[in-house]
Amino acid sequence: MPELPELQAHAERLTAAFAGRELSGFRAITFTALKTYAPAPDQAVGHPLIGVGRRGKYLLADFGATTFVVHLMQGGRIKPDDKQSARPRGGIARWTFADGSALLLTEAGTEKRAGVWVRDPAFDGGLEGQEPLLSLGPDADTVDVAAMSAICAAHSMRLHGLLRDQQALAGVGRRLANEICHRAQLSPFTNVAKLDADQIERLTDATHACIAESLTYERSRDDMSSSKERPGAVHHRAGEACPACGDVVREVEYTRYTVNYCATCQTGGKILADNTTSKFLK
Ligand SMILES: [Zn+2]
Structure with missing residues (x-):
């Protein structure tokens, strides 16, 4: 999307x-x-x-x-x-x-x-x-560290889910959520209410950087890119080498989408459970 x-x-x-x-x-x-x-x-x-x-x-x-x-x-x-x-x-x-x-x-x-x-x-x-903009959160590229901190403190949920929640932050979908988690070196499953100040800052910087990178690429084109063409490190790159550390990019499959991540960069080496019936990642 x-x-x-x-x-x-x-x-x-x-x-x-x-x-x-x-x-x-x-x-x-x-x-x-x-x-x-x-x-x-x-x-x-x-x-x-x-x-x-x-x-x-x-x-x-x-x-x-x-x-x-x-x-x-x-x-x-x-x-x-x-x-x-x-x-x-x-x-x-x-x-x-x-x-x-x-x-x-x-x-x-x-x-x-x-x-x-x-x-x-x-x-x-x-x-x-008015609908449909009524309950939309702020555009993700406008959220500064203080605002990101407030948003995270108000939501006890997993990072990947928060990033895709349009009422919390608007404009991010599955691809950018994967890329932002990777760039911030944070597990997609980490609980955002527990992020410390350093992690919030990394998350904010990564959000801005990933959006800016994609926007620069997209503005260089005459028409909208396909999802495969968009720049990125982990999204839809399972099995490839992480460009940051060389470890293999992994995936966790859910019914409607795939979470891609690098265990070395993001989870301290922990392999996330591959469980399509997981109740956690909503
Ligand atoms: Zn890595």
């Missing part, structure tokens, strides 16, 4: 290519595409796209009094749509512009879960006061 850096670069590319274009229409192509009843998407018609921003793993297409909040889920993308066919492959929703151009939200795969929320930023104290 794309995470903060991929979505940030995606938003920047969309802004560069489409800002200033006046909306002429919005169409939900699938029944589940539009997640809100009010305001109507047509409220944005006649208004120019000011830009596309990002919050957590959401894209925010800003038309002034109307913002389209978009979640791409696993395989979603927003792409220029030259054909504008009636039934575009993988099509979820389409924005058309007065100059004849269009943007298409597509989602690869059979599970269509990407969606669009139409929001008026003047309501309820702004976008942050």
